[in-house]
Amino acid sequence: MESNELFRRRKSVRSYTGKLSQTALRSVLDAAQLSPVGMGRFESVHLTVIQNALLDEIDRNAGAAFGDAGKHPLYGAPCLILVSAKLGDPANGNVPYSNAAILAESMALAAIDANLGSCLIWGAVRALNANPALVAKLNLPDGFVPCCGVIVGETSDKMEVREVRNRIAVDYII
Numbered sequence: 040m041e042s043n044e045l046f047r048r049r050k051s052v053r054s055y056t057g058k059l060s061q062t063a064l065r066s067v068l069d070a071a072q073l074s075p076v077g078m079g080r081f082e083s084v085h086l087t088v089i090q091n092a093l094l095d096e097i098d099r100n101a102g103a104a105f106g107d108a109g110k111h112p113l114y115g116a117p118c119l120i121l122v123s124a125k126l127g128d129p130a131n132g133n134v135p136y137s138n139a140a141i142l143a144e145s146m147a148l149a150a151i152d153a154n155l156g157s158c159l160i161w162g163a164v165r166a167l168n169a170n171p172a173l174v175a176k177l178n179l180p181d182g183f184v185p186c187c188g189v190i191v192g193e194t195s196d197k198m199e200v201r202e203v204r205n206r207i208a209v210d211y212i213i
């Protein structure tokens with residue numbers, strides 16, 4: 040898909056059929072592998088692809104943390120790709136959270152081309168980090184902290200081409 044069309048079709052999807060092919064998932068993960076990482080320190084970021092019962096646990100943990108156990112902050116998506124980064128290493132400077140965000144957005148954009156819905160997830164990751172026992176189930180390498188995630192999966196939502204809305208303030212200093 041041409042990039043201009045890709046950006047116009049991008050939107051957060053919060054309704055999923057529950058299906059996800061391995062091929063589509065692979066193309067989403069490939070986009071992360073092609074993403075830039077500050078100072079080229081690719082070893083400072085880590086992906087965890089979650090498709091089993093842990094997905095439901097993370098969803099329920101977030102629902103409870105948000106004060107509504109019936110709420111599903113992962114929206115029934117069949118897959119959460121969690122992006123973790125090594126925090127606290129002075130050599131990584133101020134880039135770890137930015138690296139994580141860039142990887143997540145690359146995957147979200149790749150999802151459109153793979154005919155998948157996606158949504159960036161920060162809220163449920165904050166709730167996850169407040170539950171060390173749940174974080175332990177991720178078996179992350181030492182020093183890595185979940186920063187954000189992206190849910191992906193097939194959806195019945197239509198990805199219509201949207202008009203550009205000038206919602207963000209822009210100053211020109213010329």
Ligand SMILES: Cc1cc2nc3c(=O)[nH]c(=O)nc-3n(C[C@H](O)[C@H](O)[C@H](O)COP(=O)(O)O)c2cc1C
Nearest residue numbers: 049050051052053112140158159160161162163164
């Ligand atoms: C840093 C960041 C964190 C976000 N976290 C969440 C989240 O936890 N849950 C959610 O449903 N959407 C989340 N979103 C999606 C935004 O709510 C969404 O992008 C915004 O409302 C605009 O809608 P659109 O993406 O459909 O254009 C997040 C987006 C960004 C950029």
